Amino acid sequence: MSLWDEWGVKHMVTVCQLDRLHVVQSMTLQKNGYEALQLGLGYRSIHRLTRPEIGSYIKAGVGPKHHKCEFRVSSDCLLPPGLELTVRHFVPGQWVFVSGWSKGRGYTGVMKRWGFSGGGSDFHGHKKSHRSAGSVGQRGPGKVWVGKKMAGHKGPDPRCVNAKVFRIESTRNLIFLKGALPGYKGSVVKISDARGKTALKNNHIRLPFPTFVPVPGVEYPVTIQEPPPQRDPFLYPEQPLYQPND
Template sequence: MNGVLIGTRPSTACRRGLLASQAGPYRTFFNSKWVRRIERLTAPSRRPPPPVIPEKEVPPAVDPSVTPVNPVLGSKRPGICAFKIGCMGLWDEWGQKHAVTVCKVHNSHVMRQKTIARNGYEALQVGTGWRTLGLHERRRIGCCIRAGVEPKHHIEEFRVSSDCMLPVGHEFSVRHFVPGQRVFVSGWSRGKGWQGVVTRWRFAGEGPIRCAATGGMRMPGSISRGMSSSKVDKYKKQPGHMGPDPRVTNCTVFRIESTRNLIFLKGAVPGSAGHPIKIFDGRGITWYRNTYIKAPTPTFIPKPGLEYPVTVQMPATSEDPFLYPERPRYDPRK
């Protein structure tokens, strides 16, 4: 039969020819149902390809009622809510590495206006993120319906001045801040459980030479007086539960990326990855350090049809940070 003897085992080439001559699909390694099942199971855990980030873009238009204003001494811009993503390192033009914290501004909208006539003070309620409708309270769902936005994961309130009041439904972007601007970041620190005085209050301990055998190098030492009072004073720094506590840190905006709404803050940010934080303009001496930066007031308002760069980084220093001056270790006059 076609050159193949009956009763003898056909060769590999003959078997391939017989299979090719017959019609219909055949189960091989590549089209096996088990291979397809494994591909379907491992598809969610595969790392997605890196996104394509353009160099320039045309930002969406804002409400026509929002117009730029000239800030005065009492002007106070609103802040934005973001989510902490993680930490990484970035380099500037000189090749110096900076430790930054990546935060994402996701669906940040104005939820409610508070005025002096109705509430006694001026503020804006800003919501960010997204949450399923079944996890919300009825009053919170009503606020989202009145604002015309989707249910929010987190809502915060920011005090503002009358000239920086924004309409309900306005969406914030990372262009609200300028690279190089110093900002305040508010959040809750991570809970660390029961800790001793060295970790909780940064005590120095009693020294490893004296108390190494008994483990007393991390003990607090004396916590009270002698027979005069015979009691421990209130608010004495002792071991106890550490965190979560409200914290406010001073950071610098190192870079912004408008395509993915990412803001890179130079410094540490309280909280774990995925926790919401508040970012707002610095106050006090930090406000005076930002006088040379022209932040958009009340917020970023793009010009129609004009392209803006997507990634903007703070300018590098004028002097080389790795160029140290040659200074003698001694005074040549002596």
């Protein structure tokens, strides 16, 4: 969908919902050998769960979840089971990693699957070979090497993209991310903190640690959006782009 900021600049965003996201279990170094948080999302009928899964949800004090996922964290970020995580865990303007599975495209040719340029429109001496793969190897080896890019099934494949938080809405637990995300509409994606060079872009943002905890008696705004630039992007620059003598 499309959103506009205060200057009238159009932003293409993808809407994600944090549907009943709770901490199911905390993995500790003494008990499990590593430190992580197991989060549960959504709702699933209790008749489709095993008894060990039902027992883990009862122990955590949460309802049956449709999806579970682990996030590796440090010891000072371990949260108690049963705690609900909301969109206020994220801050507008923050960069995050979004992991998911791309769409399945079925059987495709080399031009769509691998981006081959194909044959030209004036391909003299050939017919019906404009989108063909061409040669698949040399005469010397006398074989086709393993991993040769050829036509075949495209997707679904695991993908991880960088995305910027544009807006959050706490009433329906909606998070608006700039750009496109992998997967179909309604699919589940994993949103995690950015790492590496992307994490350096968040140095000027004060992020909640380990997560957002509301203070009793304090009212918070329902919708928070990324602050717009101070200068109107549609104004002409003060310095001319070219000189009259150019």
